Amino acid sequence: KNEVEQSPQNLTAQEGEFITINCSYSVGISALHWLQQHPGGGIVSLFMLSSGKKKHGRLIATINIQEKHSSLHITASHPRDSAVYICAPTFNTDKLIFGTGTRLQVFP
Amino acid sequence: DGGITQSPKYLFRKEGQNVTLSCEQNLNHDAMYWYRQDPGQGLRLIYYSQIVNDFQKGDIAEGYSVSREKKESFPLTVTSAQKNPTAFYLCASSPDRANYGYTFGSGTRLTVV
Numbered sequence: 380k381n382e383v384e385q386s387p388q389n390l391t392a393q394e395g396e397f398i399t400i401n402c403s404y405s406v407g408i409s410a411l412h413w414l415q416q417h418p419g420g421g422i423v424s425l426f427m428l429s430s431g432k433k434k435h436g437r438l439i440a441t442i443n444i445q446e447k448h449s450s451l452h453i454t455a456s457h458p459r460d461s462a463v464y465i466c467a468p469t470f471n472t473d474k475l476i477f478g479t480g481t482r483l484q485v486f487p
Numbered sequence: 488d489g490g491i492t493q494s495p496k497y498l499f500r501k502e503g504q505n506v507t508l509s510c511e512q513n514l515n516h517d518a519m520y521w522y523r524q525d526p527g528q529g530l531r532l533i534y535y536s537q538i539v540n541d542f543q544k545g546d547i548a549e550g551y552s553v554s555r556e557k558k559e560s561f562p563l564t565v566t567s568a569q570k571n572p573t574a575f576y577l578c579a580s581s582p583d584r585a586n587y588g589y590t591f592g593s594g595t596r597l598t599v600v
Contacts, residue, residue: 383529412589420524420575421593465529475589477522477529 385466385478392485398453400481402466405447413440413451414465416480422465425451456485489514493578493592500565500572500599508563508595510578516590517583519561523547524575524594533576536561537583565597572599 382405392398402411410429416422426433426440428449433440437456442449449468453460466478491512500506512519518537522530532545536555550569555561561580565572578592 414591419593420577420596422577422579422591424589424591427588467530474532477531479527479529 383466383468383476383478385464385481387481388479390481390483392456392483394457394485394487396456396485398456398460398483398485400451400464400466400483402449402451402468402478403447404449404466404468404476406470408444408447408468408470410469411442411449412467412469412475413449414467414477416463416465418462425464453483456483458485458487461485491578491580491590491592493576493595495595496593498595498597500597502599503567505564505566506572506597508565508576508578508597510561510563510592511559512561512578512580512590513559514580514582514590515558516580517558518581519555520579520581520589521545521551521553521561521563522577522579524577530577533563572597 384403386401412427413425414422428442437454439452461484463480463482465480467475494509520535521533524530531547533551534553536542542553542555552564575596577594579589581589
């Protein structure tokens with residue numbers, strides 16, 4: 380059975396801190412998404428990557444296909460970064476499997 | 488701007504009633520999806536459609552029905568057969584099933600009383 384694990388489940392940070400959220404999956408994938416869900420519920424796609432590293436503003440996503448692991452980093456965190464971050468690998472069946480998310484709270 | 492519109496944002500229904508959730512996209516995407524989100528769980532796939540007039544069951548299709556009469560629209564009906572309908576429902580689309588550029592809607596929170 381395909382499986383996705385995210386850690387930590389909950390994360391609290393002070394403004395300015397460097398944040399890392401981890402995602403591990405059990406079988407081979409063709410791509411992996413990092414998503415952001417705000418309290419209102421809507422989801423925004425942050426990254427889609429199948430190898431290496433991508434950067435957008437203060438967000439950096441990396442993936443190691445051999446180790447079946449991806450990380451999302453937030454540099455200089457800000458209270459507006461407070462949200463749930465979801466890892467969603469696309470397995471070879473073209474099906475997205477969603478992690479349960481990491482709830483991030485950044486305090487001023 | 489292109490995007491996905493889900494309506495309404497909040498919906499209340501009495502137990503035993505069918506209810507239809509709307510999902511419209513103007514992105515010209517071929518594929519559309521419905522997901523359900525429950526507290527503490529990842530999103531789970533209800534139904535998906537890769538092309539007009541065709542759709543496939545996802546992991547938790549029981550108690551739900553869909554239609555895809557137009558490319559832009561993929562409404563989801565939560566029937567009285569769904570035992571635990573109270574949940575947050577998300578619609579998504581992608582250019583095609585092999586292109587992974589997903590766009591998500593803002594969701595509909597359904598409460599059945």
